[in-house]
Amino acid sequence: MKKAFAILETADPPEAAAASPGTKVAARPKTRKKGASGKGAKKHTVKAPRLRKQYGVLALRVRGGTASVMLVTSRGTRRWIIPKGNPEKGKTGAAVGAIEAYEEAGLLGEVWDKPIGSYVSPKHLPSGEVVPCSIKVYRMDVEEVLDDWPEKGQRERAWYSLDQAAMLVGEGGLVALILQVNAELIGR
Numbered sequence: 001m002k003k004a005f006a007i008l009e010t011a012d013p014p015e016a017a018a019a020s021p022g023t024k025v026a027a028r029p030k031t032r033k034k035g036a037s038g039k040g041a042k043k044h045t046v047k048a049p050r051l052r053k054q055y056g057v058l059a060l061r062v063r064g065g066t067a068s069v070m071l072v073t074s075r076g077t078r079r080w081i082i083p084k085g086n087p088e089k090g091k092t093g094a095a096v097g098a099i100e101a102y103e104e105a106g107l108l109g110e111v112w113d114k115p116i117g118s119y120v121s122p123k124h125l126p127s128g129e130v131v132p133c134s135i136k137v138y139r140m141d142v143e144e145v146l147d148d149w150p151e152k153g154q155r156e157r158a159w160y161s162l163d164q165a166a167m168l169v170g171e172g173g174l175v176a177l178i179l180q181v182n183a184e185l186i187g188r
Helices: 093-105 162-168 172-186
Strands: 030-033 043-046 052-063 066-073 107-124 130-145 157-161
Touching: 052 093, 052 107, 052 172, 066 093, 066 162, 066 172, 093 107, 093 130, 107 172, 130 172, 157 162, 162 172
Parallel strands: 052 130
Antiparallel strands: 030 043, 052 066, 066 157, 107 130
16 A cells, blocks of 8 residues: 555545535534523424535646646536546445546546545536535546547546646635645645
C-alpha cells in the first residue's frame, strides 16, 4: 500500500448531512418545542437530509516538479468534475474510483487504497431533485490514457495543472482538496 496524503474531511462524520462543505451536523435528529414555556408544547423532529455516498479519483500525472490532473465534464450540466460514481456491491471505494476513471475518462493506473480526502457536493438527480452527496476521493497515478473509452461521446476530458483545476471545478470542498494535494506534492 502506498503512503497517502493527509485526509481532508469536509464533513464529520462523512455520513452526517451538511448544508455546505465544512459544516458539522449532529447525527441524531434535533427536536424543537413550540411555545414560550415549553410545557405542553408539541415536539417536532427536524431531520437532516441523508447523504448519498460516492467514490471518485483525483487522477494525477506527476512529472518532475509538476503535477496535472484529469478533469471530465458532467453529462448533464457540463461542469468540470473528477471521475466519480456510486458504491457497487462487493467493490471497495478505490475499485469504484478506478472503474469510473476508465468509463468516464479512459484512464488506467494505480489507485491508492486509502482516500486522500472527501467533500460534500450537491447531486442533481434525473427527477430534478438535488440531494447532498459525500464523495470519498482516492489518488490515482495514471499510467495510460486510452483513445477510446465507454463514455467518450458523452463527456469532455482534459489535463490541467492543479492550480488551473482548482479554478475550474465549482465545488468548494473539491477546490480545497485539490489545493491541499497541490501543496503536498510540490510544496506550495
